[in-house]
Amino acid sequence: MKSVLGKVVFTIFSVCYPVLIFAGLYFKIQPRVLSLLLVIMAAFHFSAFLRGKNRKTLFLFAGLLGLVALVWVTNSETTLKIYPVLVNLVLLGVFGSTLFRPPSLVFRFALLQDKTLATSPSVSAVEKYCFKVTLVWCLFFVFNGSVSWATVFAGSEWIWSLYNGLISYILIGLLFLIEYAVRVQVRKKYPKSNYTPLSAWHRRLYPDEKILCFENQWEEKRYRTWGDFVRDTAALRAKINSLPYSGWILHAENVYRFLVAFTAVLQTGKKLYLTANRAPDFLREIREAETGILTDQEIADSFSIPECVKNSSGTVDFVSVSKDSDLFLYTSGTTGAPKAVHKKLFQFEAEGAELSFLWGEACLSRRFVGTVNHHHIYGLLFSALLPASLGVPFRSERIEIPESLKHFSREPLVLVSSPAFLKRLAESKLENHIFEIPPLLFSSGGVLPVEAAQEAKRITGTSPAEIYGSTETGGIAYRVAEKSLAWTPFRVNRMELTENGCLKVYSPYLNDPAGFTTGDLVEFNEDGSFILKGRIDSIVKIEEKRISLTEVESRIRATGLVQDVCVVALTGFREYLGAAVVLNRAGCEQLGKCSLKARNDFFKNYLSGYLERTVLPKKWRYSESLPGDTQGKIKRKEIEQLFVKESQNVIVRDVRVCEDKMEVLLTVPKSSDYYDGHFNEFHLLPAVVQIDLAIRFSHEYLQSSLRFSKISRVKFVKPVLPDTPICLEASYSREKGKITFNYLCPESRALFSSGVIFMEVLE
Amino acid sequence: MDDLNLRIKEVLIRALDLEEIIPEDIVDDAPLFGDGLGLDSIDALELGIAIKENFNVSFATVNDETRKHFASVNALAAYIRANTKE
Numbered sequence: 001m002k003s004v005l006g007k008v009v010f011t012i013f014s015v016c017y018p019v020l021i022f023a024g025l026y027f028k029i030q031p032r033v034l035s036l037l038l039v040i041m042a043a044f045h046f047s048a049f050l051r052g053k054n055r056k057t058l059f060l061f062a063g064l065l066g067l068v069a070l071v072w073v074t075n076s077e078t079t080l081k082i083y084p085v086l087v088n089l090v091l092l093g094v095f096g097s098t099l100f101r102p103p104s105l106v107f108r109f110a111l112l113q114d115k116t117l118a119t120s121p122s123v124s125a126v127e128k129y130c131f132k133v134t135l136v137w138c139l140f141f142v143f144n145g146s147v148s149w150a151t152v153f154a155g156s157e158w159i160w161s162l163y164n165g166l167i168s169y170i171l172i173g174l175l176f177l178i179e180y181a182v183r184v185q186v187r188k189k190y191p192k193s194n195y196t197p198l199s200a201w202h203r204r205l206y207p208d209e210k211i212l213c214f215e216n217q218w219e220e221k222r223y224r225t226w227g228d229f230v231r232d233t234a235a236l237r238a239k240i241n242s243l244p245y246s247g248w249i250l251h252a253e254n255v256y257r258f259l260v261a262f263t264a265v266l267q268t269g270k271k272l273y274l275t276a277n278r279a280p281d282f283l284r285e286i287r288e289a290e291t292g293i294l295t296d297q298e299i300a301d302s303f304s305i306p307e308c309v310k311n312s313s314g315t316v317d318f319v320s321v322s323k324d325s326d327l328f329l330y331t332s333g334t335t336g337a338p339k340a341v342h343k344k345l346f347q348f349e350a351e352g353a354e355l356s357f358l359w360g361e362a363c364l365s366r367r368f369v370g371t372v373n374h375h376h377i378y379g380l381l382f383s384a385l386l387p388a389s390l391g392v393p394f395r396s397e398r399i400e401i402p403e404s405l406k407h408f409s410r411e412p413l414v415l416v417s418s419p420a421f422l423k424r425l426a427e428s429k430l431e432n433h434i435f436e437i438p439p440l441l442f443s444s445g446g447v448l449p450v451e452a453a454q455e456a457k458r459i460t461g462t463s464p465a466e467i468y469g470s471t472e473t474g475g476i477a478y479r480v481a482e483k484s485l486a487w488t489p490f491r492v493n494r495m496e497l498t499e500n501g502c503l504k505v506y507s508p509y510l511n512d513p514a515g516f517t518t519g520d521l522v523e524f525n526e527d528g529s530f531i532l533k534g535r536i537d538s539i540v541k542i543e544e545k546r547i548s549l550t551e552v553e554s555r556i557r558a559t560g561l562v563q564d565v566c567v568v569a570l571t572g573f574r575e576y577l578g579a580a581v582v583l584n585r586a587g588c589e590q591l592g593k594c595s596l597k598a599r600n601d602f603f604k605n606y607l608s609g610y611l612e613r614t615v616l617p618k619k620w621r622y623s624e625s626l627p628g629d630t631q632g633k634i635k636r637k638e639i640e641q642l643f644v645k646e647s648q649n650v651i652v653r654d655v656r657v658c659e660d661k662m663e664v665l666l667t668v669p670k671s672s673d674y675y676d677g678h679f680n681e682f683h684l685l686p687a688v689v690q691i692d693l694a695i696r697f698s699h700e701y702l703q704s705s706l707r708f709s710k711i712s713r714v715k716f717v718k719p720v721l722p723d724t725p726i727c728l729e730a731s732y733s734r735e736k737g738k739i740t741f742n743y744l745c746p747e748s749r750a751l752f753s754s755g756v757i758f759m760e761v762l763e
Numbered sequence: 764m765d766d767l768n769l770r771i772k773e774v775l776i777r778a779l780d781l782e783e784i785i786p787e788d789i790v791d792d793a794p795l796f797g798d799g800l801g802l803d804s805i806d807a808l809e810l811g812i813a814i815k816e817n818f819n820v821s822f823a824t825v826n827d828e829t830r831k832h833f834a835s836v837n838a839l840a841a842y843i844r845a846n847t848k849e
Contacts, residue, residue, distance in 0.1 A: 572780055574805050595783070596783040597784055597788060604801055613802070614803045652777075655777070657787070700783065701785055
């Protein structure tokens with residue numbers, strides 16, 4: 001109360017300052033005496049400093065005292081009249097500095113006034129508008145200060161006090177009025193959305209009978225309403241509050257139960273950990289002390305959500321959720337080790353606001369169906385939080401099999417999907433345009449191959465909108481590949497290129513104002529959109545030459561003959577690249593019957609048009625598929641093994657080939673995998689390995705067929721010990737597909753083993 | 764096939780870890796670098812060392828002159844013959 005009174009007195013005092021000075025000078029009071037007015041104002045600032053410890057007011061205090069000192073020294077009325085100029089300068093400083101250090105001052109005021117603004121879909125438009133208003137005010141202070149300065153030296157006290165005591169205030173008032181009128185007009189242009197972020201949910205957000213979600217098919221009318229939701233969250237909240245845990249791990253397959261638990265935990269202010277992985281070992285790893293588990297699945301030592309809400313009764317109120325609630329999500333990370341990412345609820349809400357700005361209206365008359373896991377950021381946002389915040393019904397179970405989309409042919413859907421789903425959809429052979437009303441189609445989680453996007457359009461009638469982002473950053477940009485391959489950043493994100501060509505993002509979806517540097521290499525277009533050029537960790541140096549593995553891969557893909565490819569950097573006697581290739585149908589037709597050398601030559605010749613010799617892959621592997629995990633991420637380490645193993649397991653010392661005969665001098669070192677699990681106490685080169693090596697080397701040096709038919713005779717005379725030099729002598733009869741082999745001691749020519757193997761003869 | 768040429772090819776294949784290539788694939792007078800076998804300058808260094816070790820001949824620093832000797836298997840054979848003490 002005291003401080004409010006002080007402010008009022010101070011305002012009246014400073015507004016009347018020109019009039020008081022005018023009166024003082026009129027009555028011939030000494031400027032030195034009049035400077036007491038300045039001292040009083042300085043005292044106001046000093047007391048404000050003592051109360052709020054705001055360093056800025058201390059500057060004002062010091063400045064005013066300086067001015068008083070100046071008046072005492074000069075005893076001139078000019079110095080007294082400079083005060084209004086100073087006020088303008090200070091205001092210019094306060095307003096102007098925020099132009100360079102956003103958010104602008106006017107936007108800060110706006111945020112204070114309207115708490116929902118930060119999460120409103122039009123926040124960035126408002127921010128831009130406020131920036132302009134701040135700029136206008138700065139220009140006004142420059143103008144007003146200049147005129148005020150001129151009146152100081154105009155020589156007439158009357159003009160000085162008329163301008164500074166009246167006209168200047170009228171101008172300020174006019175500017176306020178004009179800005180208000182403009183604001184009213186501008187506001188009409190902003191889209192109206194009924195997006196309500198979770199932190200703004202309240203008991204009467206929707207009528208009780210409002211349908212929140214449905215099970216299986218909409219027509220089956222198995223709905224959950226807002227009333228159910230409020231009752232269930234209240235019941236679960238009561239249960240949570242009765243338990244001593246400070247944090248909760250949540251895993252619920254059913255989106256409705258998930259949302260109930262999600263909301264209830266946040267309402268209690270406890271930490272929430274979302275995990276899609278419910279493997280016991282994983283849960284044990286992430287579970288801290290005093291952390292409980294909430295689930296709708298069978299998990300040991302957990303609380304069942306359906307059980308907790310079963311007997312819900314009693315008071316049915318809705319407790320609001322703090323937008324600063326703590327959430328943790330798990331990503332597999334590029335190394336494969338699970339990594340917890342800390343998020344605050346407002347980050348999701350800001351992103352939901354932007355999504356509803358872009359697509360909210362288009363979603364309104366539809367129903368959300370997800371194919372992705374809602375424990376990860378994309379699924380959480382798109383198939384749980386967004387529909388509930390927009391009041392659009394969602395399906396409480398995921399769709400896993402593309403064929404089941406047929407059952408939704410008459411429903412207007414928002415289909416929240418992923419490259420994994422759309423790729424399978426492309427292979428599903430569903431007929432054209434299965435939907436009466438084409439769905440709104442989203443894809444995120446990885447890059448969607450252009451062919452899969454085309455197939456998705458053929459089947460659903462809609463080109464998928466792809467979202468590019470990560471758990472750490474949230475959504476960064478989006479694109480519809482059919483229109484443009486370039487990514488358009490979400491309006492609220494600011495993009496920057498780091499020194500090494502990576503994308504850096506500043507975003508309200510981030511907890512950190514210092515931004516987040518991604519591992520993605522990008523190239524910006526003039527319009528601010530960008531092209532993704534691969535991962536920074538895909539850049540390797542091969543004998544001092546920098547090359548992006550992704551680039552080599554896309555060159556190999558461009559042959560049109562491969563279905564999948566992975567290029568890895570390897571070190572042997574030198575640094576080089578190796579390429580693991582899965583041929584597609586066209587590739588098999590063209591190269592399937594060629595020798596390996598001819599295949600390699602084809603790819604090398606093709607690539608030599610684009611790449612320097614040093615970075616042409618030197619070694620090639622062809623297989624049916626590449627090792628990868630369920631999310632479709634290729635395991636590079638395993639691919640490297642495809643190249644390394646050979647040389648580690650077998651050391652080839654010499655090879656002599658003469659027509660259909662060969663002699664390979666080799667040793668199998670003790671470290672070789674070949675001995676694993678085969679007489680652990682006493683290593684012997686297993687018989688299967690001897691046969692396999694005979695087949696492999698015959699294929700390599702004698703171009704024998706690789707298709708095994710039968711072993712007709714085999715004899716093992718003497719065991720082969722680790723590190724013993726052995727000579728593999730073999731001949732190949734092309735017509736019969738017959739490999740005759742002997743393993744010998746290179747010096748004594750004593751026999752270790754011998755045999756005859758028949759391979760299938762290719763036409 | 765000339766015995767020396769064959770040996771050079773075997774050294775070449777082994778030293779440069781060339782996969783799927785047998786001595787017969789290498790044409791005696793075809794260029795080793797660039798289009799022919801697709802070898803690069805790093806391979807040239809490796810090959811120089813391997814030739815030195817296996818045939819007991821040495822090369823001065825790499826210059827245009829030495830590069831000529833690496834032009835093909837025939838050129839290498841000629842150089843080795845000229846520089847091997849009987």
